[in-house]
Amino acid sequence: MERQAPRKYLVVEPGADGAVSVTEMKRWCRQNPDRRPPNTDPDRGNSQKLARAFGYAGWSVELTATEVRISPSKEAAVQAAAVLDAESEPLEDEGESSEETAFALERQLQDFMVSNLRAIPVNGKRLRLHVDETSDGVEYPTSSNRRIDILARDEDDNFIVFELKRGQAPDSAIGQLLNYMGWVKLNLAKDKQVTGVIVARDISERMREAIVMTTNITLFEYQLRFELSAISQATATA
Template identity: 50%
Template sequence: MSPVVGLDPTSATSHQLRNGLRKAGWSVQETETEVRLMVPGTNQLESTVDAVLGEAEEEIEDDIAAFGLESQLRDFLAQNLSAIPVDGKRLRLCVDPTGRDGVEYPTAVGPIDILAIDDDEQFVVFELKRAPSPDHAIGQLSRYMGWVTQTIGRGRSVRGVIVAKSISQNLRYSIAVVPNVSLFEYEVKFELNSAYSSTG
């Protein structure tokens, strides 16, 4: 059972869980390399967030930041997959035999942000990071790719894609030895264009 009422630890993001635990009275001790959560009312270490949730990508200050751009990025990509070629191939959302689509696709190793199919009927697994991408994203992606390969893949190849605001040099080094993985940086552009102006 989750110590945070209303949050499912299998589907909530690490940032949502971290904020929820703080609001539930858990204290947080942060160092350069880890974040520790302390059970409410005690000084005893309960667990290391890094071990359970992974490293924090950036400090989350309020619920507006916690909803994150990741869900917006995921929804935008999912709605526009056909316009986003990966390795020159067009994509579409995977839909399994039960009718479940590939957005937040549930697996035994955690939800896949986007599970897609390319022109050749091969799987493409997306791992999205709204902030600069830490190199542990490759571990997450590899886990999801492995699950797809060993379960629903049925002999088809599986590619992985990491999309982040910026790709760290550490992540670039990490994927140098991991086959079938591509990295993409996204850019959000907002522009207002004059549609009408009254005079006088």
């Protein structure tokens, strides 16, 4: 099967004269440091996380067959699409690419965790998002320009660091999580405890063995469930 070319990440802004400005996302961030999402660095991290940061900052992020288009608002995205797609022939829907599916699954997992955080006890205690002047607890930035997927607090104000993996959690996830936990301990927690949580589709036996040596990392597996509902055929209207 022919490998699909990676999507281009573009910042698309309509102008007052009806023209459309199209700039490669990371180049745009370098050119507009005062407008890019806070606590982001275009020269560090991958394009997916940077695009997600735009979405959290209120920008519109739209996927096409070949591009990820980022616009200041939904209205701007519609206006830009009308110009960019005016001369394009319609494309048949061949299904989502692996990149698009992965991007969507990771975002959906994060959204689910945030929406149901109070129903996910850790160490027997209910959680809430850690909110401060830096972030609302989602994609919390660290000093190394890396982002904690979810940063929460429990009933005793102890910190909970979540690392989310859409598939099988690699062994390196523990090292990554410990790095985040150390940063939180040094910069936020002070005398409070810090617990790490890895949430993945599949947790390996090696990872289960690794956490035997630590008491402050918890593992969760998630499951996807699908329900099918029969839909009747259309009937003639009177």
